[in-house]
Amino acid sequence: MSNQSDGTGRSTLLLINPASREGAGADLEQGLASLRAAGMAIEVVESEGVEASREAIHDRCHDLDLVIVAGGDGTISSVAGTLLECELPFAILPLGTANDLARSLGIEGGLSHAFELIKRDQRQRIDLAEVNGLYFFNAANLGLGTKVTEELESEAKARLGVFAYLKAVTAALTRAEQFRVEAEVDGHCHRFRSIQLAVGNGRFYGGGNVVDRHARINDGKLSLYSLRPQRLWELLSLAPLLRRGEHRLARRVFNTSGREINIRTWPAGMAIHADGEPVTETPAMFKVIPAALEVIVAPGAAVLQDQESQQQ
Numbered sequence: 001m002s003n004q005s006d007g008t009g010r011s012t013l014l015l016i017n018p019a020s021r022e023g024a025g026a027d028l029e030q031g032l033a034s035l036r037a038a039g040m041a042i043e044v045v046e047s048e049g050v051e052a053s054r055e056a057i058h059d060r061c062h063d064l065d066l067v068i069v070a071g072g073d074g075t076i077s078s079v080a081g082t083l084l085e086c087e088l089p090f091a092i093l094p095l096g097t098a099n100d101l102a103r104s105l106g107i108e109g110g111l112s113h114a115f116e117l118i119k120r121d122q123r124q125r126i127d128l129a130e131v132n133g134l135y136f137f138n139a140a141n142l143g144l145g146t147k148v149t150e151e152l153e154s155e156a157k158a159r160l161g162v163f164a165y166l167k168a169v170t171a172a173l174t175r176a177e178q179f180r181v182e183a184e185v186d187g188h189c190h191r192f193r194s195i196q197l198a199v200g201n202g203r204f205y206g207g208g209n210v211v212d213r214h215a216r217i218n219d220g221k222l223s224l225y226s227l228r229p230q231r232l233w234e235l236l237s238l239a240p241l242l243r244r245g246e247h248r249l250a251r252r253v254f255n256t257s258g259r260e261i262n263i264r265t266w267p268a269g270m271a272i273h274a275d276g277e278p279v280t281e282t283p284a285m286f287k288v289i290p291a292a293l294e295v296i297v298a299p300g301a302a303v304l305q306d307q308e309s310q311q312q
Contacts, residue, residue, distance in 0.1 A: 011064050014044045015053055015079070017071030017095070028070070028093070031115035038119050042068075050078045061086040066296075068118065072096015073138055077275040080128055080135040080293070089294035091118045098276065100138045100204035104217045106301025113298075122299050126218045128292035129201035129274075131284050136274035137217070139205035142265070142282065143179065144196035144227070146273045178229040180266040185224065186258035194254075196227040199261055199286050203303050205275075212255070216305040220290040222261055226254040261286040 014032070035042060043060075047053040057067055057079060067083060069076050070093035083090055093114050094102035105126075107114050129136050181197060183190045200211030200223045212223040227235070230252050265282040272280050297304060 011060075012040050012042045012066045012068060013057065013060055013064050014042050014068045014070060014093075015056060016044065016046045017053070017069075017075040018046050028111070031093075031111060034115060035118060053079050054082045057082045057086060057088070061088070064088055066091060068093060070095050073098055073100050073275040074277045076101055077136045077138075077277070080137065083293055084128065084135070084289075089123060089296070091296040098205075098207040100206070100208070100275075101202060101217075103204045103208060104138070104202040104303050105295060106298030106303055108298075117296055117298055120296075120299065122297060123294050124218065124297045124304060125291035125294050126304075127201055127220060128289045129199070129222060130287045130289060131199070131272060131274060132280040134274065134279045136201065136279070138202040138275050139198050139200040139211055140272055140274035140279070140284075140286070141196065141198040141205075142263075142270045142272045143177075143194060145198060145206070146271050146278070179270065181226065182264045183224065183226075183256075184262040185256050186260055188258075190254070190256065192226060192254055193229055194226040195229050197224070197263070198226075199224050199263075201288060212257070215257075216303065218291065219305045220288060221257050221259055222286055222288050223257045224255065224261055228252045228254065259288050 012035075014028075016028070032042060032044070045056045047056060053075070057064075064086075067079075067088050067090045069079060069090055072094075073096055075096070076090075076092060091114070092102050092105065092107060093111060094107060095111075099107075102108065102114070107117060126137075129140070131140050178193050178195050181190075181192055181194050183192075183197075198205065198211065200215055202217040203211060203215050205211055212225065215223045234252060263282055263284045263286070268282055270282045271278055272282065272284055274280075
């Protein structure tokens, strides 16, 4: 479906993923009307898939001033490469289950808040992460985290929302297996055993868990943490620290950060999921692209690195 506005002003593409949890039934008309009243010329496209979304942006590359992506984290990450190629700024209407990128940008007041932020048009550049040539915003993981994703069923996500993650974690814990890791971080080599490894670019992942309490999506680096093999009761005792991003306080967790991270695992060929989607496998090369994209953010968002700190 395509709906072209007759208004004048900025040329904007609103890309909707109708398969997201709220996407098919969300009433966007009131928000759209307010944007058009503010002088924005908006074309609305309901995408039929990832390739269709990328083509919709690419085909209009030179005619757009802004792309609004309505969907979840996977939908947004799937078009990151096209936004980067076209050098287009974007905004988010959070319609997913987790909405972790929206959290990292301070967009936590629902659709009405997101529409108001688009009208305010306060922008900031954020980092983009890359694993084996594929882009993501929030976090990539292997081990226990991929089993959590596998446990998540779309029906459960639609019915339970973020509580589906709790159910999936409980089921995945029973299948956690250890593996060996060699991680080269900015030239420094680390070797350890793990049951879960995550590399984060943004601040949040997995429905509001914190990658690291110091992490920001515009700090120019990636944060890595790995859970050492441990008993179930020990894992459960770590849960509050993992939720708050305070796992540096636990000796059972390995933490580091850097701009480039190379991961090898034994066994090789372990699945890697990024922003909730399966994307590649080990061995893997992670890189950060600082200030890669311009995005509309919440004014004074505490989850963003302030401009003065970035310049120091």
